[in-house]
Amino acid sequence: MPQFSELLDKITVEIKGKQQGSEMIFSQNIIVAHEEDWTKYDVEKALKGCHDGSEHGWNVMFMGLK
Numbered sequence: 001m002p003q004f005s006e007l008l009d010k011i012t013v014e015i016k017g018k019q020q021g022s023e024m025i026f027s028q029n030i031i032v033a034h035e036e037d038w039t040k041y042d043v044e045k046a047l048k049g050c051h052d053g054s055e056h057g058w059n060v061m062f063m064g065l066k
Contacts, residue, residue, distance in 0.1 A: 028054060
């Protein structure tokens, strides 16, 4: 989301027909901005933070659906 980062994540929505309706599968490819001198640990820590924040945001959004 632009208010959090200028980088763009890729979100894919797959809709599958089911016997009793349909199933939606959401996938998100998170791109983490980092500096050249970051260690692998630094990048993984930043990715986890982005993942956790994104997961929370998705959960809040879906809980708000009626």
